[in-house]
Amino acid sequence: VARSTLVTWQHGPFVIPLALSAMVSLVVALSLWSRREASGVGPLVALLCSAAWWSATEIVQYGAQDLAAKVFWTNMVYFSIVSAPVFWFIFCLQYSRTRDRLKTSEALSLWLIPLVSLILLWANPTNGLMRHSVSLDTSGPVAHMLKTYGPWFWVMVGYSYLLMLSGSVLLLRRMGRSGRAVSVQASILVAGLLCPWVFNVIWLVGGYDWFSFDPTSMGFGLSGLLLAAGMRWNRLFDLVPAARDTAIESMRDGWLVVDASDRIVDLN
Numbered sequence: 152v153a154r155s156t157l158v159t160w161q162h163g164p165f166v167i168p169l170a171l172s173a174m175v176s177l178v179v180a181l182s183l184w185s186r187r188e189a190s191g192v193g194p195l196v197a198l199l200c201s202a203a204w205w206s207a208t209e210i211v212q213y214g215a216q217d218l219a220a221k222v223f224w225t226n227m228v229y230f231s232i233v234s235a236p237v238f239w240f241i242f243c244l245q246y247s248r249t250r251d252r253l254k255t256s257e258a259l260s261l262w263l264i265p266l267v268s269l270i271l272l273w274a275n276p277t278n279g280l281m282r283h284s285v286s287l288d289t290s291g292p293v294a295h296m297l298k299t300y301g302p303w304f305w306v307m308v309g310y311s312y313l314l315m316l317s318g319s320v321l322l323l324r325r326m327g328r329s330g331r332a333v334s335v336q337a338s339i340l341v342a343g344l345l346c347p348w349v350f351n352v353i354w355l356v357g358g359y360d361w362f363s364f365d366p367t368s369m370g371f372g373l374s375g376l377l378l379a380a381g382m383r384w385n386r387l388f389d390l391v392p393a394a395r396d397t398a399i400e401s402m403r404d405g406w407l408v409v410d411a412s413d414r415i416v417d418l419n
Contacts, residue, residue, distance in 0.1 A: 165369075166210055172372030173206035179375040191246030198238035199378075202347070202371035205231035209368050213295075218287040221296040222276050228365070229272055233265035235347075236311040243318030246340070261314075268307045280304075308355070315348055343377030346370040 180199035186192050205228055212224035240261065244250045253261075272281045280303035288297050322341050347370030354365050406419040 165213060165366075168369050168372070169206045169210045169213065172369045172375075173203045173210075175372045175375035176200070176203040176206065179378050183378075190248060190251065191242045194238045194242040194245065198235055198242060199371070199375065201231040201235050201238060202368060202374070205235070205371065206368040209365065213293070216294050218285065218296065221287070221294075222285055225296065226272055226276055228368075229269060231368075233268050233307065233311075236314040237261050237265060240314040240318045243321045247321040247324065249321055264307060264310045268303065271303055281307075312348070315345070319345065339377060339381035343374040343381070346373040346377070 176199045180196045180203070183192050183196050183199070187196070208224055208227045208231070212221055212228060215221045215224060241253065244253070268281065271279055276282065277285045280301040282304070283299040283301050285296055285298045288295055319341055347367045350370035351365070351367040354367060402419055407415055408418070409415055
């Protein structure tokens with residue numbers, strides 16, 4: 152496996168969807184950058200850039216015919232695999248106004264398992280705690296890498312799902328105590344940003360029956376489309392969720408929030 156990582160290219164049916172996923176993620180990230188002052192936009196942009204890297208490196212891995220190249224580019228994909236859940240959780244903390252800033256110790260604790268996972272992966276990429284073994288299956292139209300996962304891989308997966316679930320709970324709580332406008336926005340975010348993890352679960356429980364690679368990155372393309380639709384039709388991020396007392400919701404007087412374009416973005 153210590154051979155060259157240069158790729159002898161093979162074309163497959165999933166190259167175009169992966170390329171579209173990368174482009175959509177980047178375009179939505181650039182669109183969101185103009186709203187970077189809103190709570191949560193920074194980590195969300197980082198998440199979408201990570202998704203674009205995931206799709207781009209997955210294209211190279213998917214097209215490679217050599218086992219050494221597939222191992223190398225799969226390892227490159229893992230920079231996104233381990234970072235995306237962390238960016239999602241930080242986004243949820245900020246967007247829900249649970250925490251606007253993390254202490255250094257808190258940030259380091261969030262990144263501990265992802266960093267350990269990368270170290271273990273690169274230190275021993277084919278026979279270690281992340282993977283027990285790898286081999287190349289050339290029986291189908293597109294060669295793909297077969298791998299047996301090690302115990303630390305499942306620690307990483309459990310930690311990633313815990314971050315995704317915790318972030319979603321924060322958004323659901325935000326929806327429960329907010330006005331209709333914020334609830335619709337949070338619903339779009341939950342639906343859009345959970346799409347990749349539905350693909351990921353399908354992959355882990357038997358994805359080789361449908362795919363010759365991890366399709367999670369294509370789920371990010373769907374997420375980008377939902378976010379773009381939310382920005383276009385539901386004014387996503389035009390209204391930043393703020394702490395709203397029950398007194399505001401129970402006011403007898405009407406209460407409106409309008410944006411710079413005189414559009415109503417919230418009301419009691």
